[in-house]
Amino acid sequence: MPDCVCLPGCPFFNDKMPDTEGMGAIYKKKYCQGEFEKCARHMVFKALGKAKVPANLYPNMVEQAKTIIAKG
Ligand code: SF4
Secondary structure (H helix, E strand, O other), rough: OOOOOOOOOOOOOOOOOOOOOOOOHHHHHHOOOHHHHOOHHHHHHHHHHHOOOOOOOOOOOOOHHHHHHHHO
């Protein structure tokens, strides 16, 4: 599995977002260097573009991502 294309500029991957409950390293392995198609940030990026990805959206917030995408 290749790394996520967003990885170099992603605030989550580059530790610009607070680490919630020490999940940062786990999510990086699970999403950024694994199933990035399932990452909430990547979902919004792919559907609407980088500018529409909220600063506080974490990889596991898939329901929020779906709502954002539905609203366009
Ligand atoms: S998988 Fe999600 S959090 Fe990780 S680099 Fe890609 S967009 Fe960012």
